[in-house]
Amino acid sequence: MGNPTAAMLVIGDEILSGRTRDTNTNHLAKELANRGIRLCEARVVADDQDAIVAAVNALRGAYDTVFTSGGIGPTHDDITADAVAAAFGVPIDVREDARAILEAHYQRTGFELNEMRLRMARIPEGATLIDNPVSAAPGFTLGNVHVMAGVPAIFEAMVASVLPTLTGGDPLLSQMIDIDRGEGEIAGKLKALAEKFPDLSFGSYPYQRNGAYGTQLVVRGTDGGQLDRAMVELAALAQ
Amino acid sequence: MGNPTAAMLVIGDEILSGRTRDTNTNHLAKELANRGIRLCEARVVADDQDAIVAAVNALRGAYDTVFTSGGIGPTHDDITADAVAAAFGVPIDVREDARAILEAHYQRTGFELNEMRLRMARIPEGATLIDNPVSAAPGFTLGNVHVMAGVPAIFEAMVASVLPTLTGGDPLLSQMIDIDRGEGEIAGKLKALAEKFPDLSFGSYPYQRNGAYGTQLVVRGTDGGQLDRAMVELAALAQ
Incomplete structure (x- = not known):
């Protein structure tokens, strides 16, 4: 069947250690089937730059669309944005529109936009932001790769905002x-x-x-x- | 850390369509951590020979041990054994010890060992069998690849019989x-x-x-x- 194809890349030591069960792949699978997009492969890799870069490049070359989940928070092991930038060979830095979103959020909630939180405004050059209605820190789309949060409620909201932008097929x-x-x-x-x-x-x-x-x-x-x-x-x- | 490494390969359209949630990866992750084996990557691929062959060869080259789940039943879409044989470049046929296990099981349970069920005795040359205490049809180990059933109760029993044969490391x-x-x-x-x-x-x-x-x-x-x-x-x- 000529339906568009997709892959899922789950990023996070917590899945591979058994601490956390991945539920995002199952959610994505159902949503894609409804839109006639065929989920052809899913992978889980650790919070490791080389592993993420290799998987992103393998999957974005093989399928029409790639979704990632996890690794876009404020801590030292949140390295997905930098790894995706490396996979595409583009620079990455704090971007003003993403910083503004975070500033507004932390002002509203009474917390400080400290240096580590500012990491969440690091966006690869050429990406477009994906709205995060839950905790503000945006995901992003670069080429055919959609980079989203691992927390299921945020992942699901991001999927909901990305799916209407994709070319679907006949529902499966x-x-x-x-x-x-x-x-x-x-x-x-x-x-x-x-x-x-x-x-x-x-x-x-x-x-x-x-x-x-x-x-x-x-x-x-x-x-x-x-x-x-x-x-x-x-x-x-x-x- | 110098712990041994492992990968999981889940095989089955039903995971990628969203019908079934994979729970085998989480079970394996916990068991491996207890034995000091580092689960480094997990993949899900469809019931597709080329996809299975490519994943088996990528993973068995990259990690010390590979576990697969799914695709070893009696139906036309159960193609894991043939795909693993193709990945290793070895012949596959019905093997007498596997056939004897199935014959005894179906005699005991009053069913017929028909042509499709006999597919479950197809074992790649050079493999050793993995006992299936639930429904008899064996898994097998070929090189560093352990091929196991997708049904969680059977997968878990097979993991329990394979783990003691592996070199572990310091528990994680x-x-x-x-x-x-x-x-x-x-x-x-x-x-x-x-x-x-x-x-x-x-x-x-x-x-x-x-x-x-x-x-x-x-x-x-x-x-x-x-x-x-x-x-x-x-x-x-x-x-």
Whole structure:
């Protein structure tokens, strides 16, 4: 299918140490599917400049759009903005419009815009800002890379403001049905269906419920009519 | 730190479509930290041979150990074993010891070992089997790559049987403290601490609780004495 493609890059030691579960990828995946953008790959890397640069460059070359989450706060390990600038080979410095946003926020909240907080106004040359309605510190878009916060509420708000700017495709529809048979029982017929409907993708996910085995069958695609016809045949597998 | 390194490769359209949240990476991250193995990177790719081959080869070259989850079931989209064989350039076919495991399981449970289920006995040449105490179909280890099921209960059982075979390192310890200040307030002092303790890694994670901002400070490392000294200084940041 000719849908636009995307990748997600999660940045943060806290994911790789197991302290934090990444929930941003799942949120992004659902939002992209609704807009007909295919999430093709996700990566998690540490707070390490070389690792971030390598991943940004691999992903922005391979996919239409890249989203990053994490590493844009005020502390010493928040190095995403500098790493993205390095990946693109452009300079980075405190930018006046970003500084003004932070100044207004800290004046309003009664805190000081100290040197470390000012790091959040470092924006690579040529980037456009992404609004942060929660805690002011902006994300940014540079080329096809959207750099966003790791805190889920902020990440989600930033996704909501970026998505309308992207070229979508036909929404990726899915339908599902649970059947009371193990996936090994219906795997042959499912393969035949996948060959009959080459534009659809068929997935099967085994489950155990009240001690009995069953399978959730999921079919995905952009053509609602084809999806409906496939569902009729999937339902017959339950017989 | 000289700890052994590892990467995780999650395989499955259902993660990238948003249908399923990956929980295996978080489980693995915690288990590896306990054994002193550093999880350096995680990737999610689709049920696509080229994508799996490219990721397996990139990760097995870059890290000491690679774990994969997903794509070893009986259906047409379960292509992980074939893709891993292709990545290593070795033949793959039904192997008699794996077939015997499946035959015994299906005889016991009263189901038929049909052609699609027999796909789960396809094992790349030179691999050793990983026991599956839940549903019999084995994983396998080929070189430094451990190929495991995506179903969390099975993945976790397989991790438990593989981990004792790996060379670990000093356990990666962590301590944490919550302080009632925004991370921008203490970022300067935290940076100074990170410079004072170059063998430790310091993370800070903002939270909002009952309307007030706070920060969880986490310090990680392998030297318990250093960790204790760092915690004393971290606690002073709360003053």
